[in-house]
Amino acid sequence: MEHTIAAISTSTMSSGGISIVRMSGKDAIEIADKVFVSKKNIRLSEVESHTVHYGSITDRNGNIIDEVLAVVMRAPNTYTREDVVEIDCHGGILVTRKVLEALIGAGASPAEPGEFTKRAFLNGRIDLSQAEAVIDVINSKNEYALKSSVSQLDGKLSEKIKEIREMILNHVAYIEAALDDPEHISLDNYVQNILNDVDKCVESVNKLLKTSDNGRIMRDGIRTVILGKTNAGKSSLLNALAREERAIVTDIEGTTRDVLEEQINLGGITLNLTDTAGIRNTDDYVESIGVEKAKKYAQEADLIIFVVDSSRPLDKNDEEIISLIKDKKVLVLLNKSDMKREISREDLSRLERFKTVSVSAKNETGLEELEQAIKEMFFEGKISFNEEIYITNVRHKNLLSEALDSLNMVKSGIELQMSEDFLTIDLMTAYEKLGMIIGEEVEDDLADRIFSKFCMGK
Numbered sequence: 001m002e003h004t005i006a007a008i009s010t011s012t013m014s015s016g017g018i019s020i021v022r023m024s025g026k027d028a029i030e031i032a033d034k035v036f037v038s039k040k041n042i043r044l045s046e047v048e049s050h051t052v053h054y055g056s057i058t059d060r061n062g063n064i065i066d067e068v069l070a071v072v073m074r075a076p077n078t079y080t081r082e083d084v085v086e087i088d089c090h091g092g093i094l095v096t097r098k099v100l101e102a103l104i105g106a107g108a109s110p111a112e113p114g115e116f117t118k119r120a121f122l123n124g125r126i127d128l129s130q131a132e133a134v135i136d137v138i139n140s141k142n143e144y145a146l147k148s149s150v151s152q153l154d155g156k157l158s159e160k161i162k163e164i165r166e167m168i169l170n171h172v173a174y175i176e177a178a179l180d181d182p183e184h185i186s187l188d189n190y191v192q193n194i195l196n197d198v199d200k201c202v203e204s205v206n207k208l209l210k211t212s213d214n215g216r217i218m219r220d221g222i223r224t225v226i227l228g229k230t231n232a233g234k235s236s237l238l239n240a241l242a243r244e245e246r247a248i249v250t251d252i253e254g255t256t257r258d259v260l261e262e263q264i265n266l267g268g269i270t271l272n273l274t275d276t277a278g279i280r281n282t283d284d285y286v287e288s289i290g291v292e293k294a295k296k297y298a299q300e301a302d303l304i305i306f307v308v309d310s311s312r313p314l315d316k317n318d319e320e321i322i323s324l325i326k327d328k329k330v331l332v333l334l335n336k337s338d339m340k341r342e343i344s345r346e347d348l349s350r351l352e353r354f355k356t357v358s359v360s361a362k363n364e365t366g367l368e369e370l371e372q373a374i375k376e377m378f379f380e381g382k383i384s385f386n387e388e389i390y391i392t393n394v395r396h397k398n399l400l401s402e403a404l405d406s407l408n409m410v411k412s413g414i415e416l417q418m419s420e421d422f423l424t425i426d427l428m429t430a431y432e433k434l435g436m437i438i439g440e441e442v443e444d445d446l447a448d449r450i451f452s453k454f455c456m457g458k
């Protein structure tokens, strides 16, 4: 990496207690020395690695910009594996910018977004999936998403991918070696070995892919649509969950006409809640558009919260909703639990196949049961992070699907009794696709493996 980069690493949107300007590259320490004046008269180029020094940063006229702490970290034990200097300054936005300007004036280049992490990847400290996890950690909206990103950053996903790739590569290497040296290495009955391992790989990839739905939900939130007839209390529920008066609530039927979206955090999981117009036949043109919109949103939802007014018997609007949502994940809320229940036993049996919770949106009771029910529906009540890896990234998901296609091609190739060198084509494609998840090159690996494992001493 030729140039040394610098950027403000803490938030640039608001002032904090302190802010950090970070610099990375081979000239980082030299550049810092040009603008840093130590209280003890020492030069950063002479200090030990991973030490902190008190002093000030001065502009080109020698005027003090800020009192700072300079942290010197020499390669390779740094975030980027390059020499890194961090300047901790007082948190003001203007001051921090001036410190950055001073570093740039002394020879650093402004860093591109993500460039520190990119260097960590290019210098081999982390792989691609870990680099992506860094971004996910930063963007995590809730506790679960954060835990999952941290486990990915820790290399859990990479380990799993490497394990699968290892299995594939062994077979490719064996086949290649056998083709090169048929006298010593035999391919008789070898396909059975390939088939066994390919089955294992398919199983592992499938398992990872299956987590991707939960992964997306964890990361971006559950697309939740509140559906119900007019006056059931949908907007009241949205307000109760959002803890503010987001939607207009009145006792007039047809109050909500448009969709209204709100993101909420419910005990660590994110819900992207949509309040909708009450389902009914209406002559009101605007309202009827709202009703159509509600139905359309319902089709795309991960979860439907069907709000039933338990103080009234079910009617044909409720019937219509029941048929609309028959293929969806549904949680029924028997709302207005504070009032006399008028919904019949027979009606209740119609709702039996859905998970049901009694609430009062008005008095805000039953909301904890609601939270628990959602957790059970999506994460079986618990999420374990120790063994389980969640696919939260669309790029990873697509690559896994592509790898799975290739593995299945290998299986049908075996069924069709294709020759082994033909099978290696699809094996290699699967290997490559998986490698792209962690950003690994292919050719070198294969060469290394063949030479180290099969051609020893030749």
Ligand SMILES: Nc1nc2c(ncn2[C@@H]2O[C@H](COP(=O)(O)OP(=O)(O)OP(=O)(O)O)[C@@H](O)[C@H]2O)c(=O)[nH]1
Residues within 6 Å of the ligand: 228, 229, 230, 231, 232, 233, 234, 235, 236, 237, 248, 249, 250, 251, 252, 253, 254, 255, 256, 257, 276, 277, 278, 279, 335, 336, 337, 338, 339, 359, 360, 361, 362, 363
């Ligand atoms: N007693 C009681 N009243 C409730 C409860 N939830 C809602 N309400 C009342 O029911 C009426 C309708 O509430 P909304 O939240 O506007 O109902 P909605 O389903 O959004 O209605 P539309 O927007 O017209 O489809 C209001 O007068 C609320 O105060 C509840 O749990 N108990």
Ligand SMILES: [Mg+2]
Residues within 6 Å of the ligand: 234, 235, 236, 247, 248, 255, 256, 275, 276, 278
């Ligand atoms: Mg409403």
